[in-house]
Amino acid sequence: MVPKSAQTTNPSWFTPKRLLGIFCVINLINYVDRGAIASNGVNGSLATCTDSGVCTSGTGIQGDFNLNNFQDGVLSSAFLVGLLIASPIFASLAKSHNPFRLIGVGLSVWTIAIAGCGSSFDFWSIAICRMLVGVGEASFISLAAPFIDDNAPAAQKTAWLATFYMCIPAGTALGYVYGGLVGSQFNWRVAFWGEAIFMLPFPILGFLIKPLQLKGFAPMESKQALTSNEANASENGADGMLVVDQAFIRGSR
Template sequence: MDPEVEPLTGMTAGQPAWYTPKRLLALFCWLTFLIYLDQGVVASNGVNRPIQAEFQLGNVEDGLLPTAFLAGLLIASIVYSELTTRYNAFRMTGFGFAVWVLGSVGCAVAPRFWVLILCRVVMGAGEASIITLSNPFIDDVAPPAQKTLWFGILNLFTTIGIAAGYIFGGVIGPPLGWRAAFLLQAVLGVPVVLWVFFAKPVSLKTVRGAEDSAVANVPDHGGMPLDGKSWLGSLGRDIAILGQHPVFVLNLIAYCPIQGAFGAYTFWGPKAGYELFDLPQEFIDLTFGVVTIATSVVATLLGGLFIDMVGSSVRNAMAFCGFTALVGLLVIEAGFLFAQSFFVLMLLFALGELALFAGQAPCSAVQIWTVPTRLRPLAAGMGTVTSHLFGDVPTPPLTGWIQGIVNDWRVSMELLTATLAVSVVLYLAGGFLKGKDYRPEAERGLSSAQRKSLGRSADGEEGLIATPGLQAGLLENGEAQSDG
């Protein structure tokens, strides 16, 4: 047995021969890349403009294309998370991605616009399985000293996928037609579908003995298994249980303004820059794209690495998210208030995005750590639903409506950015709340150096053996069992 695989994760026993944590991370990174590649493809000029021309779409109808997938995503995210209580989560991932592939093929052959929209909804329903189950799997398998960093690596592929989609659609669309872009991305997904269906599946953690003993303290649950005859009742009860975890709820709501800001910056940022500084549109588009990609890659990794280094307690993660949201708020507001050149604006905007992206990995980690293990998929699904429904779905049209009234992009963007104050307050409030951390006791609140020491046995192999002094330091360091 590879000593770096299982003693760090607790996942090798009973797992297939092909499994290692890094292979599973690579699989979910590739899946995440493909589903976000599609979002870039459908918004690219090489695909979107021909669709609009072929079906003679107005702006309102055309605007349905990038958002139609949300209808399937929002519903299916909750459905998949609940189905994992009954079926193997790895197989559910394969099933969902197969639905995504079929939806992409449907887009490629759609004879009418309403068929195309329906296929976009189907793709969203398939995408939900990946978004819902990726984080629980990663938290299961990541080395204890690098859990937040692994969340950051996974989150990278959302931005990389969208950026690659713009390029992919722009390259494939003009010579081969917009339908070829959807067909080719489906072809890229077929090998993954076949692998997940026919390879021996990996098991996701479920409730095991005392692992979720704290669930018994939550009203109306009592740690009892689900009743298979009342699926909707079980779902409603599980959602109610999540609502009784205040740190989880605050983290959920606090991220919505950040997601909303990203959505509006992506949609309106280039247009605002063009009208404020009257530079070539292509230059502004490219600059915003490069800044977004570069800042997301650097900041997402550094944010996860920082939390792992200083101690990945829930309190540290929430405080860090609050601090980064505050920095993003102040720096971006300063850019739109005072920048008199495009260079200065983009410099401040890049610094602000660095701060906001740095909080993504800790936010994803808190979403998983603060709920019972069995409810992690549902928590991830609720996070997806909430961040879209109250984040990047309403903010682009709302910002456009404000701009129509004030006719000043500086004022419109300042008002949008001001909503980040909600994130600052909620994150900092969550840092002071007492809440249960559901991770194994040996992983709560330790820095990466402490975890490495914790994982060393007397013979030098990696394991979960700690000296008495280090065990005492664990409780003193994080107070994780009582206050997260």
């Protein structure tokens, strides 16, 4: 049970609908990236030559880095490596660190990694950046839903979570359009840099505004105070028992 001293009031910026809106936009950007990297404008195609000797240059990531089918498949799923490793780590850290700040850390990693994808120079550099994208996304994926469940009105929890998860197909579909347009009109690198710019305000907010606290998770200061109080109570209880025992012995004499 969380002690009363650990029950902090919500920060002034907070309203449940505002929190849902922020998380939905972040989730949408996450999945725009999933769609964008699979789009023809970003993923591209290899250079090809016909039997008559007419050749077309490669486009997108495949064309620039001359990727084979295996390497192209790795890029699309590399984020899962970071996601699977980092998700339980962030969930465990939430017991000792503020979960809202952890989301800020993860989104910072995500933003830097996405910018790195746009600045990559070969297959391995972009593959590593894609893995780090998964690491950054892990904090948000594992902690956002509990925040929504904590703060949604009791009768609307299911609807709010449904709204949050609707951003998955919506963001993926939007990503195909975004990647196709930006990749074909400008360059596939610009698509990644654009995603990083769109996400940048949210890690900044995660560090600058007063954080929320998940219900059932006491801040570290409160936990330390509670532990200290329990230790003092235990010592006082032991001293009291010693006094009673001594009085009993004297009385029996």
